[in-house]
Amino acid sequence: MIRVLLTSVLLAAALLGPTSPALAGDLSLEEIDNLIKEIESGDLVEFEVIQSKVNQIAANISPDDLQRNLKLKRLQCWTFDLSKEGELDKAIDFANEQLALPSVQSDIATNADLILCRGWTLQQKGLVNEAMHDFNKSVALAYQAEEPRLIADARGVRGALLSYQGNFADALEDLITAQHLYENLNLQYWARFNLMELATSYRRFGDPATAIRYYEELEEMYRDLADEFGVIGVKAEIAMAYETMNDQEQALKMYQEVLQAWQERNDYISVATTRVNMSGSLIKLARLKEAKANLELAFPLIKPEHVGFYAYEHLFMAQILLAEGKANEALPLLEIGEESFQQIQNKRGLAELYLTKSQAYVALEEWANAFYALEIQNAIHAELDNQLQSQRTTEMRTRFDTDRIENQNKQLIEFQRLREKEMTILQENKFLQLTIIVMGIIILSIVSVFAFKQAQRSRLMERLALTDHLTQLANRRHTYHEGDALFRSAKQGQPLSVILFDADHFKKINDHFGHDIGDKVLMAMASCSGSQMRRGDLVGRIGGEEFLALLPNTTLEQAVEIAERLRSNIERTDLSKVAEGLGMSISAGVAAFDAEKDKNFSALLNRADHALYRAKHNGRNRVEKDA
Missing domain, CATH: 1.25.40.10 (Tetratricopeptide repeat domain)
Incomplete structure (x- = not known):
């Protein structure tokens, strides 16, 4: 634990820009620069010594020496003693305060390093999603800054987290890149440290x-x-x-x-x-x-902030209690461990935990819960197996073994060895799959008495099959099915109108803001359109950015009013929290059932589509009705 905390102090990357000749203390500029290089080299491992030297640098840099002060900020961020209570939050606050400064924002390298430092601290706090976001941003900025050392640091740290999460392909790509850079920069300490992360990835692999x-x-x-x-x-x-x-x-x-x-x-x-x-x-x-x-x-x-160890200590204690016949006492510990494993996205730990939870429920003769826990364990295990068999991982692993570690001309032998290993893994997986099938049959025979619950679950799955996964609206299949049913009712004299609408300039939103933002725009549209519908109305997503509203017992003019209200509300929707400067609007086409024109539902939909085309042709962000 402390080993990790000490090495984190040394992760500050460093190529100095132009410096000011001003001095504030007794050290010369050359002596200050030598101190910085000494800290960055990794030769210092005693935490107190590192802190002392950082304080010495701070006491000797003039306030108007911008570049060295930026370098100091980077070092200071990495020198919080994270083993002490409250230091994690202090380190995060420090990074946020520095990142808000104009001098930091205008310096790409300093910005990248402080974001990397904040991400590392967030990882120690167990906030791995936020940490990964910072790592990705730091890698991008490091390449923009064109600092090889900073690129190595950012990709090395990100690779270590990816490895811990089981994403070995991307982890090895990051770690191998970092290894090459550290070796080319002759940073032997960091090459050794990164090599240990690579070795650990092999263990996890x-x-x-x-x-x-x-x-x-x-x-x-x-x-x-x-x-x-x-x-x-x-x-x-x-x-x-x-x-x-x-x-x-x-x-x-x-x-x-x-x-x-x-x-x-x-x-x-x-x-x-x-x-x-x-x-x-x-x-x-x-x-x-x-x-x-x-x-x-x-x-x-x-403590809970030691997330990985906190999860495993609860899992291990639960396993002991289960062995002692105290399954009831084991389950609360497993709940705590599950929450911690989920927090850091440790799939290997979750797989072991769900297996233990299944065994605990078996001991309590709660067969349905036992089966459910085992299903989750099997799904996680299968996902981990797929990751282990990744061809990309295999290629990266082979390249590292031949080119950088053993440095010998054994490519053909290594490929053959890996093929044999893959065949062994496949054979082992076949046996494991057979074991899982047998266990599944046994458990299914036990939980057959819970047929009612299984029927409920089937009904839930049926509902999910009719729902668009992104917007949670009715999907194309369900919407058209309901449309056909309403069309048959309309032929018996019941009014029916439809509104066909889609997002304006959606491709530009995707191109400019990215697909994640585009998805959020669609979700916002779905939420807004659903809230505007009356009881008995149905709105569904039938294409990428295309939606269809079915309005039974509604005349054409009433449908136009509803469409206009929908258009207006969507236009006014505040998307500032999704992306700065983002707005959205829709174009809509409205049509009502006409017994002479509409022989089937597709004909009615086709007339609404023509109206939608006119709305787009006439400038978008408008409603047109069937002529």
């Missing part, structure tokens, strides 16, 4: 043996450099790799070495997080009393 080989190389490097924190961090990763290989005894041995190292340094948070990791191996070894004792020691120290 399902190749712990390769990961251990890289970890051992890194451990030897850190020993040669007398970097104690680096050695401890690598040992912790090796322990997790052995755990992935199901060599729990070896994993436990490594965890105990890591635990002792943190205890000697009085790092209580890292001691607690190591105890949580150890508990996983102890549970697999059926040493439940030892696992429970370690978790009880960790619980007072692991």
